[in-house]
Amino acid sequence: MDLTSEGGTLCLNRDAPWDSFDSQSYTRHNYSVLRPDDEEIINVVRDYFADHFRTNPERPVSGIDVGAGANLYPALSLLPWCDEITLYERSARNAAWLRDQVPHYGRSWDPFWQVLRKEEEYQDIADPRARFADSVTVEEGDLFRLPHRLRHQGIGTMFFVAESLSTSHREFEGAVAAFLGSLAPGAPFAAAFMENSGGYLVGTELFPACEVDSAEVEASLEPHATVDALERFGLPEGPVREGYTGMILACGRRDPA
Ligand SMILES: C[S@@+](CC[C@H](N)C(=O)[O-])C[C@H]1O[C@@H](n2cnc3c(N)ncnc32)[C@H](O)[C@@H]1O
Incomplete structure (x- = not known):
């Protein structure tokens, strides 16, 4: 089955098998070691949030990671700024994996925390x-x-979700709008996207994606937010899997409604 947005089968968010998402396989494949591209992304997110709260010192705030899946580093990036953090997730299996991690998260996340620790907060x-x-x-x-x-919410993250939940560009834009709708005016956010993803395998299950580039990411954010940084990261060690051309990170602040 071809789950691409360009001429392949249309797969809407409600059609994909989210409760069959193999959290263990996903996290083992993507996050068992800290990759240089994730490290670069963490550097930018950490510095962006630290700079924001230096000039806007009101904290703690509440934070949200939308579509947290089986990745803890976006939530870890929220830790200094928040007294409460919600990991919001559609898949029952991923939610169970996350609940399991909360009381004492696994050691594989320590190298990710070490990168965040380069900033004093x-x-x-x-x-x-x-x-x-x-x-x-x-x-x-x-x-x-x-x-x-x-x-x-006073701060938010959404990593590899809006473009990785269906083949529909309309749903991609809707997911970006929904994420920004979770934030209070002025709240900072970081959102990451796979560039030109043609769908992805998790374990034996195929999940849909919508092909986006930096211009489409920016255009989806701009009606709702001020984008302060938009960076594209290539694939220094090759792709973590087949079928995408890079990663895109956007940092910014929610506009007043
Ligand atoms: C590619 S994974 C990304 C997971 C994680 N954020 C990361 O950085 O690796 C996409 C995630 O979006 C979640 N998701 C898909 N549709 C969703 C929806 N409608 N609402 C909330 N989460 C959703 C999936 O269950 C999955 O955890």
Whole structure:
């Protein structure tokens, strides 16, 4: 089956087998070691959030990672700024994996934390595992039906979700809008995207993707947000899997409604 947005089978978000998402296989394949492209992304996100809270010192705020899946580094990047963090996730299997990680997350995340610790606000957290366990809650739900109580978050992340949840460009734009709708005016965010992804295998299950480039990412954000940084990362060690050409990171702030 070809799950691309260019001429392949249309696969909407509701059609994909999210509850069969093999969290163990996904995290083992993508995050068992810290890759140079993820490290570069973490450097930019860390510095962006630290700069933001230096000029806007009001904190702690509440934070959200939308479509958290089986990746903890976006949530770890929120740790110094938040007293509560919601990991919002559609797949029951990923939500169970996340709940399992919350009380004492796995050692494979330590190299990711070491990169974040290069900034002093992260160093101030003596025990990131305890802080994570105290502040993180996992909530199962659909980002297209985000509850009102989660719509005024003070900071947010969404990594490899909007372009990786269906083949539809309309749903891609809707997912970006829904993510930005979870944020209070002025709230900073970091959002990452696979560039030109043609769908992806997790274990034996194929998941859909929508092909986007930097210009499309920027255009999806601009109606709702001020984009302060938009960077494209190539594939220094080759792709982590077949079928994409790079990664795109956007950092910015939610516009007033
Ligand atoms: C490619 S994975 C990305 C996971 C993780 N954020 C990462 O950085 O690796 C896409 C994630 O989006 C989630 N997802 C798909 N549709 C969703 C929806 N409608 N609402 C919330 N999460 C959704 C999937 O379950 C999966 O965890």
